Amino acid sequence: MRINPRQLQQSLSKGLMPIYVVTGDEPLIVQECCDSIRAAARNGGFSERELLHAEHSFDWGQLLSSAGSMSLFAEKKIIELRLPGGKPGDKGSKALQEFAALAGNDLLLLLVLPRLDRSQLNSKWIKALEQNGVLIQVWPVEAAEMPRWIHQRLRAAGLDAEPEAIQILADRVEGNLLAASQEIEKLKLLGSDKLITADLMRDAVASSARYDVFNLIDRALAGDAEGAVKTLQGLRAEGVEAPVVLWALAREIRSLLEIGEKLDRGQPIARLVRIPKRQPLVQSALARLTPARLESLLLRARAVDTAIKGGRDQDPWIGLLELALNLSGKRSI
Structure with missing residues (x-):
């Protein structure tokens, strides 16, 4: 069944x-x-x-x-x-x-x-x-379905929000369900039994706006190792959970493998990467990361996942640092 x-x-x-x-x-x-x-x-x-x-x-x-x-x-x-x-x-x-x-x-x-x-x-x-x-x-929650998914999670948490507030959160997390769930938990801590307005939602999600997990990905794809490390440190300092960062890194590595394979078959980059400004970032990363190297990074990501779950005696943030450096094209010590 x-x-x-x-x-x-x-x-x-x-x-x-x-x-x-x-x-x-x-x-x-x-x-x-x-x-x-x-x-x-x-x-x-x-x-x-x-x-x-x-x-x-x-x-x-x-x-x-x-x-x-x-x-x-x-x-x-x-x-x-x-x-x-x-x-x-x-x-x-x-x-x-x-x-x-x-x-x-x-x-x-x-x-x-x-x-x-x-x-x-x-x-x-x-x-x-x-x-x-x-x-x-x-199955992944598509971008068009995110507002409905967020609204359901808010109601399940005993909260409600204006449609504009829901859309703000949907735009903020960009499909990252772990990040959306974390933001909803933060809203619960506000202890408000009123309708969550757009202004309240902006204030609630602004605390993690400085160091965005997707900014980490873009800097790593661009080969900006120093910027990626600074962003990673900022995410940790702001209390972003390690599984959220790992989700973003692992998803990008899998995506690079899939895109690289399809490019080799002759498919155009414009069809594979819909956002024009991300196309040169993806091409830059694929130029320096071979499929074998990306497979190796996936194995590292699984080791970090094991560490997060307590099955490995390693600080998960050290593993995330290695992943960010390696994705940027730098080899860790």
């Missing part, structure tokens, strides 16, 4: 499935889907949780071993498997198909991975998981 995030709560209310696959590139919605599944699992008696990260050197035997080992103090177990590359390979595909037959009332699998393409969605391992579970596809 395939559903979208809006249908998840209704699905969970009907009972837990043995397998949940959450796929998409919107970190906020992916995280919220996972939180809902974990909460439902805890309420369903799944008191033990094991987290596995399937990186390149991952031993897929661990997955089946984890399925067979239950704690003496837990009757039900949830295994959360993160597959940042999105492709399990032959060994992983076989292990996931075997696991699909093991999951049941006492064993639940939560598989988290980036957006899957059509061939991956039609693969044997996805089909096997779908037969016994639910696949939640997280």
Whole structure:
């Protein structure tokens, strides 16, 4: 069964499935889907949780071993498997198909991975998981949908706002759902039970206007390493969360890979980058960053994500600094 995030709560209310696959590139919605599944699992008696990260050197035997080992103090177990590359390979595909037959009332699998393409969605391992579970596809919120999405989030937070105020926030975050959610949390802290006006919204979001995360991206693309580092330091000083910065950097790296591939096929830059002023920035970055280098940066971004989640003994901001420097064309020490 395939559903979208809006249908998840209704699905969970009907009972837990043995397998949940959450796929998409919107970190906020992916995280919220996972939180809902974990909460439902805890309420369903799944008191033990094991987290596995399937990186390149991952031993897929661990997955089946984890399925067979239950704690003496837990009757039900949830295994959360993160597959940042999105492709399990032959060994992983076989292990996931075997696991699909093991999951049941006492064993639940939560598989988290980036957006899957059509061939991956039609693969044997996805089909096997779908037969016994639910696949939640997280799609990006388009620019035209952002005001409606923000209004819904405001109402859910017990707030309301003028249409102009909503549009100001939509323009400010430029599609970054994590940043929008963070701004809404700031509005809640104002403690106002009145309608949020355009003036109030401008004042509320002005505090982070000096160091914009998208300004960081543009400076890095332009090869302005010093400017990128200053912007990154400013973002940290203003309290911008590390996941927001990582989201922007990782999204840009993936975008460069995709654009570079299409340029090699002969597609024009004007079709691939709609905003004219960004076209020379993208071309400048692609001139100095090879596909192999961009793939390496994605691996670094995944390591930073692991550090943010506490799975790696490293300051995430050091990893973000390295990413910003590398994207600017500078090699970190």
